[in-house]
Amino acid sequence: MNLTVRGLNDGVFKKFKAKAVEEGMKLGEALTQAMELWIKQRGIKPKTSLLDIKTFNWGEGTEKVSTEIDKILYGE
Numbered sequence: 001m002n003l004t005v006r007g008l009n010d011g012v013f014k015k016f017k018a019k020a021v022e023e024g025m026k027l028g029e030a031l032t033q034a035m036e037l038w039i040k041q042r043g044i045k046p047k048t049s050l051l052d053i054k055t056f057n058w059g060e061g062t063e064k065v066s067t068e069i070d071k072i073l074y075g076e
Contacts, residue, residue: 020030058065 016030016034017027020027023030025033
């Protein structure tokens with residue numbers, strides 16, 4: 001993929017490019033690694049599932065609440 005990026009800091013880019021050359025990497029490879037690391041560090045969270053929700057006790061007298069809610073939503 002070819003890409004044009006505007007607004008890069010010249011000094012940072014020159015250091016980045018020099019480090020890539022020092023490591024024997026192509027600039028695209030180094031940039032890909034840098035982006036992957038940045039994404040990982042930002043902690044992009046996977047989508048959660050309803051299966052991840054933990055059950056809990058609503059207290060005495062609420063044993064049939066789920067059934068009652070189903071009746072309201074879906075009828076008998």
